[in-house]
Amino acid sequence: SRALEIFSEELRRIGEIAREAKLPILAVVIPRETTLLHDAAVDGSGLDYGLPNARAAGALTAAGIPFVDLSEALRKLGPAQAYFARDGHLTRPGNRAASAEIVPALRELIAAQPG
DSSP states (O other): OHHHHHHHHHHHHHHHHHHHTTOOOOEEEOOOHHHHHOOSSBOTTOOBTTHHHHHHHHHHHHHTOOEEEOHHHHHHHOHHHHBOTTTOOBOHHHHHHHHHHHHHHHHHHHHTSOO
């Protein structure tokens, strides 16, 4: 789709700018609650709820941008614990689960930097 092409191109540009400036970057892929509510990639509706995250991961990989996908960590916690019921933002336990994935990735990224 055209939207995915634009998204991918912008990620490539961001990756190039960061590499040229020698700035380490880390993207975080945060699933929507509906992605976690449907464990199977495709339920009876024919919708692939994991497709947006898969496409984001593919575009980030193609752009050479390291990323953390929070899907599995939030799925383990469970949607009811990970997200507020009314607005889709992460709860305190959801943020803790996210930070448990993000912090090690950031430490690894920083440790890999020269000097």
